[in-house]
Amino acid sequence: DAGVIQSPRHEVTEMGQEVTLRCKPISGHNSLFWYRQTMMRGLELLIYFNNNVPIDDSGMPEDRFSAKMPNASFSTLKIQPSEPRDSAVYFCASSPRRARDQPQHFGDGTRLSIL
Amino acid sequence: GESVGLHLPTLSVQEGDNSIINCAYSNSASDYFIWYKQESGKGPQFIIDIRSNMDKRQGQRVTVLLNKTVKHLSLQIAATQPGDSAVYFCAETSNFGNEKLTFGTGTRLTIIP
Numbered sequence: 001d002a003g004v005i006q007s008p009r010h011e012v013t014e015m016g017q018e019v020t021l022r023c024k025p026i027s028g029h030n031s032l033f034w035y036r037q038t039m040m041r042g043l044e045l046l047i048y049f050n051n052n053v054p055i056d057d058s059g060m061p062e063d064r065f066s067a068k069m070p071n072a073s074f075s076t077l078k079i080q081p082s083e084p085r086d087s088a089v090y091f092c093a094s095s096p097r098r099a100r101d102q103p104q105h106f107g108d109g110t111r112l113s114i115l
Numbered sequence: 116g117e118s119v120g121l122h123l124p125t126l127s128v129q130e131g132d133n134s135i136i137n138c139a140y141s142n143s144a145s146d147y148f149i150w151y152k153q154e155s156g157k158g159p160q161f162i163i164d165i166r167s168n169m170d171k172r173q174g175q176r177v178t179v180l181l182n183k184t185v186k187h188l189s190l191q192i193a194a195t196q197p198g199d200s201a202v203y204f205c206a207e208t209s210n211f212g213n214e215k216l217t218f219g220t221g222t223r224l225t226i227i228p
Contacts (some may be wrong), residue, residue: 004158016213031214043159043204054216064139091158095214103149104216 002026004107006092012113018080021110024073025094033104034067034077035091049075069073082114127215127225128195133211136222138188138205149216150190153202162190162203192224200226 005024015021025032033048047057052069060067064083069075077085088113093104128134140148146167151159165172165179165188172179178191188205202223206216 033214033216042220045215048214050214093158103161103164105161106151108156108158 004092004094004105005109006090006107008110010111010113012115013082014041014115015083017114018078018079019086019112019114021090021092021112022075022077022094023077023107025075025092026096026105027073027094029094029105030072031095031104032069032075033093033095034075035093035106046077054066055099079110082112084114087112087114091101121183123198124220125192125228129199130151131194134195134199134224134225135191136190136192136203136220140186140188140205140207140219142209142216142217144209145188147208148179148181148188149206150188150197151204151206151218152195152199153204153221155201159204167171195224195226197226200224204224220222 004026030051034046035043036042038045044059046059047067048055049069065079067077084106089109089110091106093106095102095104144162149164150162152162153159163174163177163179165181170181176193180189190201202221204221208216
């Protein structure tokens with residue numbers, strides 16, 4: 001099992017630039033989650049999808065953030081324009097069924113630094 | 116609001132000893148609980164889970180205990196090894212039909228050789 005694959009692993013860019021984070025969930029998993037982790041706020045759920053459909057995006061901080069899941073094997077999280085306060089580690093996770101029954105499996109994250 | 120929190124932010128244990136990491140939750144509707152381990156530079160890794168209809172569940176060297184009366188969850192690691200050094204998170208979800216996991220703040224476990 002390849003696990004959840006995220007790219008890039010590290011991203012450093014200047015504020016104002018567009019940032020796109022990518023995620024490939026585990027094959028056969030139909031739920032996908034995007035999280036942000038910072039020292040101050042810990043792990044925060046940003047948005048999650050079931051069967052490629054966004055279910056809850058209440059954690060998305062502002063309109064600068066958007067996420068898509070065009071098919072079952074790919075999702076993107078985009079920040080435009082980026083700001084220094086967006087610096088964090090962004091994780092993608094997937095689960096085979098509803099999270100209340102099955103644990104979410106995480107990728108190794110994208111460490112994002114906005115200068 | 117509802118939250119999941121940890122009592123101890125750091126814990127140091129001698130190698131070979133047992134460790135206990137605690138977690139308190141406030142949502143009485145929580146029905147599924149998970150412990151994750153996060154090593155430096157990696158994502159959270161699933162360790163063990165437990166449903167609300169159970170009080171105890173055992174894995175390899177790990178045991179999770181659930182006390183619904185006081186809304187308390189613990190993770191016991193037996194015969195700790197250097198590789199157990201990491202940050203441990205508890206997470207919970209409720210039976211309201213959504214799939215959100217609420218994570219605790221984490222406990223950093225350090226195994227002293």
